[in-house]
Amino acid sequence: MPIMWRSFMPNLPVNSVHIRIDGNDVAVRPGISVAAALLTEGYRSWRTTRGQQQPRGIFCGIGACFDCLVILNGQPNVRACMTTVEPGDEIATQEGTGHV
Amino acid sequence: MTNSFDAIVVGAGVVGASCAHYLVEAGLSVAVVDRGSVAAGTTGAGEGNILVSDKEPGPELDLALLSQRLWTELIDVIGPAIELEPKGGLAVGYEQHTFDHLRAFATEQAACGVVATPVTGADLLELEPNLNPEAAGGVFYPQDMQTQPMLAAAHLIARGVRMGRITLHTNANVVAIPRDARGAVTGVETTTQTLQAPLVVNAAGTWGGEIAALAGVNVPILPRRGFILVTEPLPVIVNRKVYSAEYVANVASDDAALQTAAVVEGTHSGTILIGASRERVGFDRTLDWTVVQRLAQQALQLFPRLAQASLLRTYGGFRPYCPDHLPVIGPDARVPGLMHACGHEGAGVGLSAATGFLIAQAAIGVSPLLSLAPFAAERFDAHHVAVVHA
Amino acid sequence: MSDQRDIIIIGAGAAGMNAAYVAAEPGLAVTVVDANPCPGGQYHRRGALEQRYRPSGCSDENRWARVEILSGQQVYAVNSMPDTGHVLVRMRGDERHPHEIGILRARALIVTTGAMDRQLAIPGWQLPGVMAGGGAQSLIKGSGVLPGQRTLVTGTGPFLLAVAASIVQAGGEVAAVIEANAPAGLARHTRKMFPAAVAKTAEAARFAGILARHRVPYLTRRRVTRIAAGAVDTQGRACVSEATVQRIDSQWQPKPGTEQRFDVDCVTLGFGFTAQLDLLLQLGCAITDAPDGGLAVLVDERQATSRPSVFAAGETTGIGGVDLASVEGRVAGLHAAAELTGRAPATALVKSLHRQRRHLHGFATALALAFPVPTQWVNDQPGETIVCRCEEITLGDIRSARDDLGATDPRSIKLLTRAGMGWCQGRMCSFSVEGICGRQANVAAQAASASRPVSVPVPLGAIARDENVMRESAQ
Ligand SMILES: Cc1cc2nc3c(=O)[nH]c(=O)nc-3n(C[C@H](O)[C@H](O)[C@H](O)COP(=O)(O)OP(=O)(O)OC[C@H]3O[C@@H](n4cnc5c(N)ncnc54)[C@H](O)[C@@H]3O)c2cc1C
Ligand SMILES: Cc1cc2nc3c(=O)[nH]c(=O)nc-3n(C[C@H](O)[C@H](O)[C@H](O)COP(=O)(O)OP(=O)(O)OC[C@H]3O[C@@H](n4cnc5c(N)ncnc54)[C@H](O)[C@@H]3O)c2cc1C
Numbered sequence: 001m002p003i004m005w006r007s008f009m010p011n012l013p014v015n016s017v018h019i020r021i022d023g024n025d026v027a028v029r030p031g032i033s034v035a036a037a038l039l040t041e042g043y044r045s046w047r048t049t050r051g052q053q054q055p056r057g058i059f060c061g062i063g064a065c066f067d068c069l070v071i072l073n074g075q076p077n078v079r080a081c082m083t084t085v086e087p088g089d090e091i092a093t094q095e096g097t098g099h100v
Numbered sequence: 101m102t103n104s105f106d107a108i109v110v111g112a113g114v115v116g117a118s119c120a121h122y123l124v125e126a127g128l129s130v131a132v133v134d135r136g137s138v139a140a141g142t143t144g145a146g147e148g149n150i151l152v153s154d155k156e157p158g159p160e161l162d163l164a165l166l167s168q169r170l171w172t173e174l175i176d177v178i179g180p181a182i183e184l185e186p187k188g189g190l191a192v193g194y195e196q197h198t199f200d201h202l203r204a205f206a207t208e209q210a211a212c213g214v215v216a217t218p219v220t221g222a223d224l225l226e227l228e229p230n231l232n233p234e235a236a237g238g239v240f241y242p243q244d245m246q247t248q249p250m251l252a253a254a255h256l257i258a259r260g261v262r263m264g265r266i267t268l269h270t271n272a273n274v275v276a277i278p279r280d281a282r283g284a285v286t287g288v289e290t291t292t293q294t295l296q297a298p299l300v301v302n303a304a305g306t307w308g309g310e311i312a313a314l315a316g317v318n319v320p321i322l323p324r325r326g327f328i329l330v331t332e333p334l335p336v337i338v339n340r341k342v343y344s345a346e347y348v349a350n351v352a353s354d355d356a357a358l359q360t361a362a363v364v365e366g367t368h369s370g371t372i373l374i375g376a377s378r379e380r381v382g383f384d385r386t387l388d389w390t391v392v393q394r395l396a397q398q399a400l401q402l403f404p405r406l407a408q409a410s411l412l413r414t415y416g417g418f419r420p421y422c423p424d425h426l427p428v429i430g431p432d433a434r435v436p437g438l439m440h441a442c443g444h445e446g447a448g449v450g451l452s453a454a455t456g457f458l459i460a461q462a463a464i465g466v467s468p469l470l471s472l473a474p475f476a477a478e479r480f481d482a483h484h485v486a487v488v489h490a
Numbered sequence: 491m492s493d494q495r496d497i498i499i500i501g502a503g504a505a506g507m508n509a510a511y512v513a514a515e516p517g518l519a520v521t522v523v524d525a526n527p528c529p530g531g532q533y534h535r536r537g538a539l540e541q542r543y544r545p546s547g548c549s550d551e552n553r554w555a556r557v558e559i560l561s562g563q564q565v566y567a568v569n570s571m572p573d574t575g576h577v578l579v580r581m582r583g584d585e586r587h588p589h590e591i592g593i594l595r596a597r598a599l600i601v602t603t604g605a606m607d608r609q610l611a612i613p614g615w616q617l618p619g620v621m622a623g624g625g626a627q628s629l630i631k632g633s634g635v636l637p638g639q640r641t642l643v644t645g646t647g648p649f650l651l652a653v654a655a656s657i658v659q660a661g662g663e664v665a666a667v668i669e670a671n672a673p674a675g676l677a678r679h680t681r682k683m684f685p686a687a688v689a690k691t692a693e694a695a696r697f698a699g700i701l702a703r704h705r706v707p708y709l710t711r712r713r714v715t716r717i718a719a720g721a722v723d724t725q726g727r728a729c730v731s732e733a734t735v736q737r738i739d740s741q742w743q744p745k746p747g748t749e750q751r752f753d754v755d756c757v758t759l760g761f762g763f764t765a766q767l768d769l770l771l772q773l774g775c776a777i778t779d780a781p782d783g784g785l786a787v788l789v790d791e792r793q794a795t796s797r798p799s800v801f802a803a804g805e806t807t808g809i810g811g812v813d814l815a816s817v818e819g820r821v822a823g824l825h826a827a828a829e830l831t832g833r834a835p836a837t838a839l840v841k842s843l844h845r846q847r848r849h850l851h852g853f854a855t856a857l858a859l860a861f862p863v864p865t866q867w868v869n870d871q872p873g874e875t876i877v878c879r880c881e882e883i884t885l886g887d888i889r890s891a892r893d894d895l896g897a898t899d900p901r902s903i904k905l906l907t908r909a910g911m912g913w914c915q916g917r918m919c920s921f922s923v924e925g926i927c928g929r930q931a932n933v934a935a936q937a938a939s940a941s942r943p944v945s946v947p948v949p950l951g952a953i954a955r956d957e958n959v960m961r962e963s964a965q
């Protein structure tokens with residue numbers, strides 16, 4: 001049974017930024033990071049390691065660990081914690097090196 | 101623990117490790133002494149190309165060919181941990197005239213036993229599908245190999261340690277090389293202890309001149325700086341060791357100024373190494389971004405796809421070079437019991453196997469498989485006059 | 491626009507922004523470069539849509555008008571030009587624009603790159619749902635998103651209180667705060683209470699009050715010894731479901747039989763902070779050891795490093811918290827400006843800043859001593875524990891490099907195992923690796939493993955095309 005995991009905080013802007021995550025249309029709050037957007041959509045990990053194919057998500061939160069890599073608008077290895085969502089963003093989970 | 105050995109090897113780089121390995125194979129007990137850790141010197145700062153392709157006919161090519169054979173045997177002895185890959189090398193010419201030059205060079209090499217096959221067009225792209233298709237042609241060298249030099253050094257030493265034949269002394273700086281009344285070496289003194297042996301092998305790489313000086317002799321070894329670029333891990337897009345024709349010219353060059361000619365190779369871990377620059381700037385470690393840019397440009401000329409790959413880090417070190425670009429290998433006629441195995445410049449990994457083998461032959465008095473005369477330390481003395489010691 | 495500036499400040503945190511405000515004397519071109527979407531650094535992090543950050547006491551907008559702030563620009567390399575004495579600052583665009591690279595030249599540089607959470611490898615620390623304590627803060631402050639529904643806040647230091655308080659205030663649940671040291675130690679070390687530290691102590695007390703109101707247990711002399719992933723997220727991928735906590739001795743060795751299980755979906759880890767010294771190491775600035783067992787850049791009274799015209803402030807000079815960072819930033823800004831204008835700063839102001847700095851510094855040292863972080867225990871964990879997250883190198887791999895292959899220091903461990911060679915360049919594992927080697931007293935060796943010639947990855951295509959470098963080499 002998956003954990004339905006949504007954050008809730010009062011006084012924050014409404015979900016007005018429309019983006020796609022793994023092909024699904026979702027609306028998230030403006031100004032949040034791509035990592036935060038993924039978390040609010042219930043993702044706890046969004047890439048796998050290239051060695052053991054293990055899931056990874058956000059860890060350091062400040063751009064230092066490179067665990068949170070994701071494919072953003074076709075570009076792999078983007079640090080999700082360092083990037084603010086923009087309308088129309090296509091976010092896709094990444095596997096291994098992220099390159100084909 | 102005994103302090104007395106048949107031989108002491110100063111330097112736990114790939115050359116010292118190979119010397120220790122073959123000395124053990126020859127039946128000797130060996131102490132390996134390094135002021136740092138295993139592979140603390142240039143071995144931990146370079147790439148692991150084992151090349152015959154970049155060598156012009158002469159003593160160094162003979163050494164390289166012997167080494168190539170020995171490395172193939174070593175893989176059976178030490179196993180896959182050293183990441184030895186017989187992937188072959190590919191020298192590429194963009195202009196017709198550089199390709200012609202490459203082909204002519206290959207013909208000369210072939211006369212000495214190098215396997216070299218010119219390839220063009222579709223064959224070239226079959227060997228290396230991501231290569232810039234504008235290349236005029238290339239020469240494929242199936243004998244070229246690659247290893248991970250730090251692992252090679254560490255495993256060669258570890259094997260001897262496991263067998264009880266090598267004692268490893270790390271963090272032990274050699275500060276003196278005592279000699280007896282005859283002038284023969286009696287061992288080494290480190291900052292913490294005295295080790296005894298009738299044979300001392302100077303495998304201190306770029307610092308080989310300092311060790312020679314401790315024994316009272318001159319061996320001129322100087323640093324030649326090199327930087328390597330490392331990309332993010334990628335899927336396999338480079339199969340061989342691929343380099344541009346200019347590389348060969350640079351390797352043999354006497355020019356002190358910056359030279360770059362990218363050698364591009366993939367590694368086990370998925371990163372791509374782009375090496376290397378050659379500069380004579382002493383022991384200055386400051387990263388020069390003009391070097392980085394030139395290496396990047398040359399790598400992209402070979403593999404345009406690399407433009408999207410990120411540079412993760414750079415590293416570099418100081419190749420040990422002698423004025424005539426040949427290493428110093430073998431007994432020092434001036435100091436009984438002292439042997440040199442240093443000054444291999446940009447080929448120490450490749451040449452280490454043959455070097456260790458020849459040192460071991462000399463140690464037990466077997467006539468060497470190759471003449472050591474071109475590598476003699478005394479060649480730098482004016483008129484070869486031995487230094488007389490007080 | 492020309493690429494020449496008078497003063498460049500790298501890092502728009504408390505230190506950098508205070509420095510910029512103070513340095514923005516008429517006639518001086520001051521630029522702040524920062525990797526984040528907006529200024530504030532770690533402490534004053536805010537959402538991209540929130541009101542902009544202005545340090546307290548820095549309200550003269552005429553001064554700010556002279557400060558250029560380049561956000562979303564990450565500096566990947568700096569070097570000083572031997573001929574002109576200028577510092578070259580190489581930066582790239584944010585994650586959307588990594589190919590856009592630029593260069594600026596400065597007559598003086600102030601490095602205020604702050605710190606990152608210091609980590610130690612624990613079985614399961616690589617699982618989704620485990621976060622750095624500071625990382626949880628940045629998620630809450632920057633995006634208003636919680637790191638989990640029910641979180642175990644672990645590690646050591648007063649910062650745990652800040653993390654836990656943020657979580658509960660944001661509506662999250664904290665299962666417990668697990669503090670490896672004993673806070674009683676703090677009282678002992680701060681007996682000679684430093685006047686300037688009163689605010690910090692009050693802040694800690696406030697956090698403690700918040701946690702008490704939310705009935706969050708504060709358990710000391712314990713640490714998390716294992717984290718397990720028995721749950722899946724909405725995508726069906728494994729994530730954290732429980733953590734095991736044990737009582738520990740003074741060396742943080744767990745006491746058998748004291749296991750306590752927490753059902754949580756998030757665990758935060760934080761063992762102090764590590765100063766971000768990459769850029770300062772690239773410049774060859776002298777480095778020293780700090781009381782918390784980490785490294786710091788060596789600075790003099792003026793916050794000047796050992797390199798000409800290079801200043802440093804904030805966490806780079808030793809972990810000291812936001813108030814110290816602010817004061818140091820001001821000192822650095824004053825002196826950098828003075829160096830360029832030739833006008834000495836007002837003595838009274840300098841004296842007062844120096845006094846505040848001395849007090850805050852004393853308090854930071856007391857904190858470091860009250861919350862020591864032994865590391866030898868890392869070595870005694872199960873061999874399959876991941877140490878290098880990027881390359882997935884285990885403790886067993888590292889032990890065998892050390893014991894069987896003659897690797898005695900972090901550098902040779904790295905060369906023989908690849909620990910520290912991945913994307914993060916050793917930022918997450920180096921403290922653990924040092925512990926496994928047996929902590930080194932040798933600052934030079936530690937600095938060597940902390941040095942990163944490229945501070946952030948840059949696409950090769952961008953480097954190859956960079957016209958700035960071409961101009962340099964033509965000169
Ligand atoms: C950028 C670059 C790329 C390279 N690429 C290749 C390549 O692809 N293929 C190739 O074959 N070669 C390559 N090389 C060259 C190769 O790395 C060297 O030739 C080789 O590593 C030399 O090995 P060594 O054992 O002689 O020296 P080192 O590895 O330097 O070992 C010497 C050891 O002696 C120790 N030492 C020094 N002084 C003392 C003392 N007083 N007491 C105790 N110990 C001491 C040092 O600590 C060191 O560990 C490259 C070099 C560089 C810099
Ligand atoms: C993740 C995290 C969260 C923290 N949260 C708190 C908290 O909630 N409460 C608390 O009391 N303390 C917190 N701290 C401690 C914090 O270090 C100090 O309180 C304070 O932020 C230090 O100020 P500073 O100016 O020295 O550095 P910082 O505030 O860290 O500012 C440094 C700035 O430099 C930028 N930077 C770094 N390298 C580069 C580069 N190469 N190029 C461009 N820009 C760069 C960073 O992005 C950052 O914006 C936190 C620390 C971390 C690491």
Ligand code: FES
Pocket residue numbers: 057058059060061062063064065066067068069079080081082
């Ligand atoms: S979470 Fe560490 S880089 Fe994004």
